[in-house]
Amino acid sequence: MGLVVQKYGGSSVADAEGIKRVAKRIVEAKKNGNQVVAVVSAMGDTTDELIDLAEQVSPIPSGRELDMLLTAGERMSMALLAMAIKNLGHEAQSFTGSQAGVITDSVHNKARIIDVTPGRIRTSVDDGNVAIVAGFQGVSQDSKDITTLGRGGSDTTAVALAAALDADVCEIYTDVDGVFTADPRVVSKAKKIDWISFEDMLELAANGSKVLLHRCVEYARRYNIPIHVRSSFSGLQGTWVSSEPIKQKQGKQGEKQVEQALISGVAHDTSEAKITVVGVPDKPGEAASIFRAIADAEVNIDMVVQNVSAASTGLTDISFTLPKSEGRKAIDALEKNRAGIGFDSLRYDDQIGKISLVGAGMKSHPGVTADFFTALSDAGVNIELISTSEIRISVVTRKDDVNEAVRAVHSAFGLDSDSDEAVVYGGTGR
Amino acid sequence: MGLVVQKYGGSSVADAEGIKRVAKRIVEAKKNGNQVVAVVSAMGDTTDELIDLAEQVSPIPSGRELDMLLTAGERMSMALLAMAIKNLGHEAQSFTGSQAGVITDSVHNKARIIDVTPGRIRTSVDDGNVAIVAGFQGVSQDSKDITTLGRGGSDTTAVALAAALDADVCEIYTDVDGVFTADPRVVSKAKKIDWISFEDMLELAANGSKVLLHRCVEYARRYNIPIHVRSSFSGLQGTWVSSEPIKQKQGKQGEKQVEQALISGVAHDTSEAKITVVGVPDKPGEAASIFRAIADAEVNIDMVVQNVSAASTGLTDISFTLPKSEGRKAIDALEKNRAGIGFDSLRYDDQIGKISLVGAGMKSHPGVTADFFTALSDAGVNIELISTSEIRISVVTRKDDVNEAVRAVHSAFGLDSDSDEAVVYGGTGR
Structure with missing residues (x-):
């Protein structure tokens, strides 16, 4: 069918059981006729434990050496995952960031990817292997030293590899079902988003949504790689992030065109x-x-x-x-x-909080701003700062008011799961 | 002064304290005016723990992936050691086997070194760094896959690097004081050997002495690299293994020429x-x-x-x-x-044991063989098989007789620590 890049975070491969579960999921994708490249993070708390060790020998560990140390983490998870897949009767090979051709600048602990030359990965999957790649790590172009990409780096590795390999999709497996219209821990009626544009996702990520990091989405947008954020525990469809709405399978009813919502969600x-x-x-x-x-x-x-x-x-x-x-x-x-x-x-x-309403629909609907402020006012939330972009309105409030403000806005814009329909504004919209 | 390659085993770097102690020792060697390359094994039981993990995901782990997994072990110890040295105010850089130019064949889990191209190590020490190198690991010439050298591989890495860098000495730090005339756990009166020839050391290693592995000594002999086996816990002189007797400092008394003994030791x-x-x-x-x-x-x-x-x-x-x-x-x-x-x-x-008497001196002293058999006979030990080389006699006995046989032979050849002098045979000897 195609080439799929999958990314599994540390919580998905926290122990031998988790690794075996992920191996099964990868083999499933392989059996469906896909070439599969799987990017993995370090197991569970490995990275934190290694940082602890580093601090025991040096209060301010050298950046170069810290990267050398931390990259041991993915080395373990990727080798174990390859073993587990082979144990299921399928071929697999693991590759370090360097072997996978993830070339970065020389800024240790938060390097930026400047090129990806995935020749070995291409050969490996063409030979019928599942290629397992260490997330989070690369090799610097100048010094040939090992680098790490900093927080959330594995997602970026996955998207960058997907772009370099011209993959059909980059699947980001995580411990939630997808991207929600608000943080479900704050808004119990938050809904999973079926599809969201790169632009709206960038605004959500920049304003507090933690599911995907900003630079990962930015990378995907630049190379137009659809991202599918989904749970590694359930088999459910998650959230698609792409430039155009995608068609989703709806069981026997055939396909359903997912429309762009006026408002994508509320971030805080x-x-x-x-x-x-x-x-x-x-x-x-x-x-x-x-x-x-x-x-x-x-x-x-x-x-x-x-x-x-x-x-x-x-x-x-x-x-x-x-x-x-x-x-x-x-x-x-x-x-x-x-x-x-x-x-x-x-x-x-430091007792402030920020609430942001994000949605490309607001471009053509001036009423959105007014409704946003009305919702906050009705909830008795005082606004201290305001900032807007074409597709976002953000306000700063007291920190203690944030949760109430998020719930009020979420509800006012018809995003609650028990709401029949999102609020519709006059005009052609979209 | 010169270039020293030091090797520290897993027990020397088992925890943060051990790593800091090793860092101090390395800095001492640096302060004495040496360029230092330090080869390290994985911390303590790391390798065993990783093998356990592998067996949890796959009963027969893939060789390639097991090597990828296990090499995470040295990656941790070497990065931590480099940090600890930097924390003492000296520059240090860690290198994987691949980065250090340790090129091997493609036999996973027991690869053989076929070339060492230590360009990056040379540059690093010339720039004033201590270079820390992962023992036990390399990269295969053909597939560019990560390989490991198998048991005792770190010693071989150290000697191979010493040869490629034309080092003055390869110091193998361990948890004993050096090579002894017999296993001190069996013979309480066993003595530390000050100097032993490559040939005698090879025979001891091939016949049960565990301090140095055979292939490490073989490598050192081929490239004529003196090995100094010593304790990482004491500052004492250990055992020198080299082609020619070396001069040892004897405090204020000046230097003492160490003579070759008639008999080097008893292995079992x-x-x-x-x-x-x-x-x-x-x-x-x-x-x-x-x-x-x-x-x-x-x-x-x-x-x-x-x-x-x-x-x-x-x-x-x-x-x-x-x-x-x-x-x-x-x-x-x-x-x-x-x-x-x-x-x-x-x-x-499987209830047998082998006792071997090793010493180049026996070449010119036919009486040695007779004395060996007499000692065994006096101790009531029955001989089942005999094998000899120019510088060794080995016998197979019942396993239960081994310890007694070793003690009897050790004593008969004047090797006991309370013995005034080793047995001297007629003729010019040596």
Whole structure:
């Protein structure tokens, strides 16, 4: 039929039983006539245990050596998985990131893939093998040193390999059934999404949805590789992420065209903090000097807002959000440049949360923004910052209000599972 | 000063504390002005644990995949060791067998090194790094697959790297103080040997001494690399294995020329069994057909003896020894060829032991053989088979007699630690 790239996370291959279960699933895909390339993460908590060991011998482990150490993790899971498949009577070969041709830059612990040359993988599957590939790892183009791709790297490996091999689909197996309209732990009525566009998925991932990482989706969009996110525990269809709506099999009723929803879902994120620079002279170049200082400290920021200047003082405040983990660095960078920038004080607030409504449909429906704010207002949630894109509206609120706000918005836009239909706006829509 | 290759076994790097201790020792060698290449095994029981895991997913794990799995072991220890050295303020880089240029044949689980191209190691040490290299592993020349060298492979890696790098010495760190004149667990008065020739060490290793494996010594002899076997726990001088006696520092007394002893030591081995082929027609070609059958089954044999034929029957018996682990295979091979060979029956005996006296000095001293048999006779030990080389005499006895026999011989040749002097034979000796 085709070439399928499958990716199994650490929880799917946590022990011998899990590995055997995954092996069966791979063999099934093979029996259905597919060539199969399976990308695996390290078993269960292996990576954390290795980091513990590293910290026992060195408080700040060398990046090069940490990558060498951590890549032992996938080496184990991939070899065991290949053995388990062979034990089911099918041929399999495991390959390290380097052997699979995953070429990266030289930034240890968070390398970026710059090329994939999967010649050995192609040969292996053409010879009838299932090719098992270590996720998360590669080899640097310049130094030939082993690198790792950082958090969620195995998903990126899978999509990058799928692109290089021109695969028909990249299946990401995980411990949930797919991508939901909201985090099911917060919204019990959240629904599994059958199909979502790359663009909407990118916005969800950038704004707190944890199922797929942003850079993995970005990679898939660039090479137009459909992703199928699904559970490794059930055999159910999960969520398709692709450029065009896909046709889904509906049992005896034949195929069903999945339509793009007006609104894809509601994401939330409580991992950010807000810094307010108080008493900034309201003159050209002030914002630039603040964000130059932040950028020089290699801190990524998210939302920015500048208050209207008070006419009496000629001073204004500038607020921005950033990952809590970067808070210290940003404060230090600003304090160091206090004289040059010229501000009164800094305020740091880590009791915030962000709620984002995502959907390409809102492009053509101005009413969405108004309905979003109404839903929040009805729920008694106060808005502190607002940021919008063509297909997303985000607001910052108190952290304690986040769950209530997500539920209110989810319900207001007809996303609840007991709702008959998503809210329909006038016009041609889509 | 020079280039030193050091090898640390699994027990030396069993945990974070062990790794830190080894790191200190390496840094010491570096501070003494040496370039250092350190070869490491997997931590403690890692290899056994990985084999356990493999058996949980597959009763007969694929050789290729088992090698992929097991090589994760050294990957961990080498990365951790490099981190620990860097933590002491010295530069270090770890390298896999493949990165270090250890090229092997394609026989998984017991590959042979066919070439070593240590370009990256040379560059790394020339740049001022300690190079840490994974023992036990390589990459196959033909398939580019990861291979392992089998038991004791890390020692071989160390010697092979030392040869390729033209090192001054290969230091093998272990949990004993060196090579002894007999197994100290059997002979409490066994003495550490200061120096031993490659030839004598080869005979000891081939006949039961476990400190160094035969193929490691063979490699060192071929490339004339001095080996220094020593404890990773004490700072003491251990045993030098080399072609010529070396000079040893003796504190303030200056240097002492170490002389070759007449007798190097007594080795014993209780891992073999004896097979007797009973009632073989005493005609040309019979022995050949027996050992052709054995060879075709890829069984290695050790000693062989053919009894004098009984004139009345024209039948004889042929006995040989072999590793117990190969007993089943040999019996099957002989039974399968019973018709062609023509024998009455097979006897299998695994209650035997072998005692070997090793020393180049015996070449020129015919009295050694007589004294050896006298010692055994005085101890009441019955001899079942005899085999000799120019520098070794071996006998097979009952397994229960082995320890007593070793002690008797050790004492008779003046090797006991409370003995004033080794036995001296007439003539110029040596």
